[in-house]
Amino acid sequence: MAGEDGMQLAYYIVLLVVIGGAMLFELSGRGGQALRQLVLWVVIFAGAIFAADLWLDGGGPRQQVMQGGRIEIPVGRDGHFHLTAELNGVDVRFIVDTGASTIALGPEDARRIGIEPDDLAYVGRAMTANGEVQTAPVTIDEFAIGDIVDRNVRAWVIGGDLDGSLLGMSYLRTFARVSFENDLLILER
Structure with missing residues (x-):
C-alpha cells in the first residue's frame, strides 16, 4: 500500500x-x-x-497495521468501519459488523478469491437487514491483514444481493482485544 x-x-x-x-x-x-x-x-x-x-x-484515512498485531481502523464517511484483508491473495474490503455472527462474503468477492458461488450448496439461512437469505459454508484458505495470517477460516457465502462482504464476530473473537477509541476501532492479537 x-x-x-x-x-x-x-x-x-x-x-x-x-x-x-x-x-x-x-x-x-x-x-x-x-x-x-x-x-x-x-x-x-x-x-x-x-x-x-x-x-x-472514501477520501478518508485507511486502516493501519502496527507491529505486535495491532490494527487501527478509522471510521469511514458512512459511519462504518471498513477493513481490507487479503483472502487467498486477493484484497477484499469488509464492513466490520459486530451484529453479524460470521464472515459473510458477497457473491462477487467469493468469485474474486476463487470460490464459485453457483457451485455451492446453500444449506443455511441468515437474517439480514434486507430479510432472509440462503447461505453456503466455505473455508478461506488464507486470511491475512498485514502480518496477521490465519488459515482455514470458516465463512459463509450469501446467496443474494449482498454488495461487498461483512466481517462478523466469528473472526473478531480471534483478537484478544476489540475496542473503540474515539473514531478508531482497535483490534489486537
Whole structure:
C-alpha cells in the first residue's frame, strides 16, 4: 500500500501544479480569451477527477497495521468501519459488523478469491437487514491483514444481493482485544 499512497501523493501534487498554474496564468492577465477558457476547462476537469477520486475511494484515512498485531481502523464517511484483508491473495474490503455472527462474503468477492458461488450448496439461512437469505459454508484458505495470517477460516457465502462482504464476530473473537477509541476501532492479537 505504500507504493499506492506514493502514487496518489504524486497525482495530487501534479493536480495542485495544474490548478496553481491556471490560477497564476489567469491572474497575470496574459493570453487570449480562448486560451484562458481552455485552461479553465482543464482546471474544471482536473477538479472533477479529484472529487470523483475522493468520492470513490472514501477520501478518508485507511486502516493501519502496527507491529505486535495491532490494527487501527478509522471510521469511514458512512459511519462504518471498513477493513481490507487479503483472502487467498486477493484484497477484499469488509464492513466490520459486530451484529453479524460470521464472515459473510458477497457473491462477487467469493468469485474474486476463487470460490464459485453457483457451485455451492446453500444449506443455511441468515437474517439480514434486507430479510432472509440462503447461505453456503466455505473455508478461506488464507486470511491475512498485514502480518496477521490465519488459515482455514470458516465463512459463509450469501446467496443474494449482498454488495461487498461483512466481517462478523466469528473472526473478531480471534483478537484478544476489540475496542473503540474515539473514531478508531482497535483490534489486537
